[in-house]
Amino acid sequence: MPETDHQDRRRWMGVLAKAAPEEVAAAWSGLPAIPAYDFLRRPETGLVMVRGRIGGDGAAFNAGEMTVTRCSVRLAGGTIGHAWIAGRRADQAERAAVLDALMQDPARRPAIGRAIDWLAELQEARRDRGAHEAAATRVDFFTMVRGAG
Amino acid sequence: MARTDMLLPGLADPVLDAQQIFRAVLDAMARPGTIVDLPSPPASPEPLDPATTAIVLALNDQETVVWLDDAADSEAVRQHLRFHCGSPLTADPAQAHFAIVGDIRAMPPLASFNLGGDEYPDRSTTLILQVPDLTGGTTWTLGGPGIRDRATLAVAGLPDGFRDQVIENHLGFPRGVDLIFTCGARATALPRSTRVEG
Numbered sequence: 001m002p003e004t005d006h007q008d009r010r011r012w013m014g015v016l017a018k019a020a021p022e023e024v025a026a027a028w029s030g031l032p033a034i035p036a037y038d039f040l041r042r043p044e045t046g047l048v049m050v051r052g053r054i055g056g057d058g059a060a061f062n063a064g065e066m067t068v069t070r071c072s073v074r075l076a077g078g079t080i081g082h083a084w085i086a087g088r089r090a091d092q093a094e095r096a097a098v099l100d101a102l103m104q105d106p107a108r109r110p111a112i113g114r115a116i117d118w119l120a121e122l123q124e125a126r127r128d129r130g131a132h133e134a135a136a137t138r139v140d141f142f143t144m145v146r147g148a149g
Numbered sequence: 150m151a152r153t154d155m156l157l158p159g160l161a162d163p164v165l166d167a168q169q170i171f172r173a174v175l176d177a178m179a180r181p182g183t184i185v186d187l188p189s190p191p192a193s194p195e196p197l198d199p200a201t202t203a204i205v206l207a208l209n210d211q212e213t214v215v216w217l218d219d220a221a222d223s224e225a226v227r228q229h230l231r232f233h234c235g236s237p238l239t240a241d242p243a244q245a246h247f248a249i250v251g252d253i254r255a256m257p258p259l260a261s262f263n264l265g266g267d268e269y270p271d272r273s274t275t276l277i278l279q280v281p282d283l284t285g286g287t288t289w290t291l292g293g294p295g296i297r298d299r300a301t302l303a304v305a306g307l308p309d310g311f312r313d314q315v316i317e318n319h320l321g322f323p324r325g326v327d328l329i330f331t332c333g334a335r336a337t338a339l340p341r342s343t344r345v346e347g
Contacts, residue, residue, distance in 0.1 A: 040232070041158075041159055041232075042162075042163070044163065072156075074156070074158075
């Protein structure tokens, strides 16, 4: 897989991983006919350790565990799709895996890509809303100047 | 990026199927010489038999180191192990928790696998040996734990001198390897505690 495809795939898998289940369900119902598929790995839920670095360059530390659900499918044509999504929704993991497989097919990518873009916009809007709400309650701390007067 | 277009499905219901397979292996180990039927997984990578694949899917995970002999080694088998079990592979039989042997005539001696230590004999290698047939070979008479009076085993296709290796393996008890013979969808076991009496 060429590098640009790799980055594209990383983006759509990330969008699917963070999407809300009902949004994925809505996007799914608006798609053209989905080909038949088999499970390579049925949806299974488990924990992953999320690691972080302060400032992006500190020592790695364990930020905490989160619940994820993973699933792998193979379309009738042989394309394999994988999904790891946040949360414990098996139906979302299954849909995300099928969408990952469909996105790898250049002929289907425009139609499926629109659904992915729509999901990405919803996520961005949600993030902006959260940022606005947080910004409204921001408190600035100023250092008191000592010894004035 | 590894090619993943040969991936095959794992167990249809990982929890229940693995429990059934585990139970069957447990029965085989508890009653040496008894032939058990294993539930077949949906697919088996070449050149593994369904029974071999079933045992691997039920018992192996990311903490079990697997050794493959040349006959059992293929890209399909490696992918299956990596994807469904997450098991690391080793080229050194002495490091293996599980060994999958496709050609028992070409395998290294039993003593070259991990025999476990006196303190932790449970850390030895479990060998899964794919054989041409579980019956029809030279009949061995077995005795020991799990066997009332006598049991027999007549695995076909064993190399010369294999019987001596099994006897020697038992003499090292509690250290030693455990053997599971597989063919098609069936299996039988020969744990280290079993004596070969005739």
